[in-house]
Amino acid sequence: MSERSSDRRRDLLRAAIRVFARKGFHASRVGDIAEEAGVAHGLLYHYFRSKEEVLETIFKATWSNLVQEAERIEATGDPVRAQLHAFASMYLGSWRDDPDLDRVLVREIARSPEVGRRVEQSRGVFDALARMIARGQHEGELRTDVEPKFVTWMFYGAMEEILTAWVLGQLPDGPDDVARAVDTVVDTVCGGLAPRAVGARG
Amino acid sequence: MSERSSDRRRDLLRAAIRVFARKGFHASRVGDIAEEAGVAHGLLYHYFRSKEEVLETIFKATWSNLVQEAERIEATGDPVRAQLHAFASMYLGSWRDDPDLDRVLVREIARSPEVGRRVEQSRGVFDALARMIARGQHEGELRTDVEPKFVTWMFYGAMEEILTAWVLGQLPDGPDDVARAVDTVVDTVCGGLAPRAVGARG
Amino acid sequence: MSERSSDRRRDLLRAAIRVFARKGFHASRVGDIAEEAGVAHGLLYHYFRSKEEVLETIFKATWSNLVQEAERIEATGDPVRAQLHAFASMYLGSWRDDPDLDRVLVREIARSPEVGRRVEQSRGVFDALARMIARGQHEGELRTDVEPKFVTWMFYGAMEEILTAWVLGQLPDGPDDVARAVDTVVDTVCGGLAPRAVGARG
Amino acid sequence: MSERSSDRRRDLLRAAIRVFARKGFHASRVGDIAEEAGVAHGLLYHYFRSKEEVLETIFKATWSNLVQEAERIEATGDPVRAQLHAFASMYLGSWRDDPDLDRVLVREIARSPEVGRRVEQSRGVFDALARMIARGQHEGELRTDVEPKFVTWMFYGAMEEILTAWVLGQLPDGPDDVARAVDTVVDTVCGGLAPRAVGARG
């Protein structure tokens, strides 16, 4: 029964992701989600307090998963480059696993229920990345004259925008393209921040 | 009269930017904008067809200005690094000139009147940047094994995320911080994509 | 089984009285009643056809009990004053026995399932009281120039309002206060309607 | 324009009284009120914050008017009997002037937006009546061994119940009946509480 129950919940969440991906959060009516899940709209309110909470739940789950992955990667103790590669691989790789989820994430970031909360939820990921980068600086893999936090935002932003480009259909997104994107982002950031970026100054 | 007229129009636009910045597009009521501008809400409909069009107008003006700047920069024929620096300087510099506008832009990107349109409007900027980068590759300033378009998105994304960090109050944003941000982004991208990024491979 | 059964039924009824007393009929959800009774809300529908019927049942039981008492008192053949005293004593005395029930009664009178029905249910009580008063008039205990029915409503109203005052916490309601209230109401009505209320005209 | 405006407001209020009188507050939909007033339902929200506020407004206006009258009567300095007669005359007389209003008042008393507020709003009336009665006791018109407050509730309750009887169609309510009701209530209360209610103990 709790089996059944959480199935339903999951169904609704998946349905919501599909619907939000298709029409955006605001244009999606609760009835659309229910219909997509094949249930009556009232049922949604057994599992969630509001439409808002559905989106919130999606965000929370995603970020919590991301935090977990980031911390797992951090714990490996691998060189920064390898760690960033692992993270980027996971982050950008998600595009092929669950493009709808990414569509929602990209589309609704700025309104993750009233903006500010995004900060709290994503803090874990950003902190983990910043620690990896700081360690990379300590261990001589990266320049030390930039704020780790700053690099983190840049790195994350580059990836997010690539995701956005895929969402908007502006860049090729086959499996190979994804792999190449990961390499390029990591190369660029690590290369661009290498202690003596000889070639960089031409 | 057309003097007066366009003053009113501008007033409404500025009011809208402040209101959107504060509460987001969806939560902003037409009455809020009118109140902020000190006029009756009906008047807004003399100048704009709809609330949507107000946002659209803000986006269009911004992007058209950005396109113009990008093309002006491109026309200088300077080295890529200098050109990217000029662009980043202008783009990130806007934060100190008109933070409310940036708040709106960052918050509503994904929903610039039904998403897709963002592509059309921003195309000019992206194309100009891509051309600068392609030329940089031709002239030996940058590696040639990456798609210019791809680099463009990465570069743009890094900047946008820094803007986002400022919007969210997550990174210091004094005048010096802004200047440093510009340098770092350009350094990283140009350094990371230098033809022989020796340090990059560690 | 029918033992168990009627226990459950009674439990639900008592729970309903508590909940209705606390939040009023409309604001009380079926789930609240069930929760108060410690059962699943679906079970309520084994014992009652609807939430409405629960209230209806409470009203019916109360009125039917009141009718019975009124008729028992009538049958004693005592003087009117004594009879009204007995009735008032029972009616107002209920406040100390079951205040929650009175709270519900006072709160929901006007909406005893769509108003009109109150008339049918209470008719028995009003008729009995009216007969006592009519007899009091015949036997010279009370003035004959007022409609018995009219006096009944007045008498009943005075008591109901005192109950209301108690419900609203506007009058003291200790045991003595209740006894005094009974005396005063009866004194006033019988005194005020005495055949030659000498003092009444000053 | 403010002419027009308050006309509309008044129209809506009158329409609400008619509709509430007919179907009760809860069964009345906002659309019913609007339809009765001949306007779109949205307009109601220009003048009132909610359906609840409409009822609240009706109550407030009625009670505030009642308070005013009670205080006016009190100020005359007439004998209690005359004062109570004046009040009863006004209070019960309202039945012929505006039966719909009384229907609403009688039906919805107990739920004057969440019960407790009734107390605050009606306090003024009850206090004025209690003062008149207290003065009547001081001046020897009434027995002194009863709480003025208590008498007030009894008096008021008697009247309210007569109103209820009229609302329920249980007592004749022609102009003469109303006049007689006033007399009887006042006679009974003043007679029943006369200092030496000789006949009362008879």
Place this chain on the structure above:
DNA sequence: GATGAATGAGATTTCATTCAT
């Protein structure tokens, strides 16, 4: 140009009731 009363489509949410288990 300017106002703000008026409109009405539309969406969320609640919750009594049903019913398979």
Place this chain on the structure above:
DNA sequence: AATGAATGAAATCTCATTCAT
């Protein structure tokens, strides 16, 4: 008997937009 997931009717309220003045 008992549960609680599932249903879906119903109703409030919001707010962009129109338009008479």
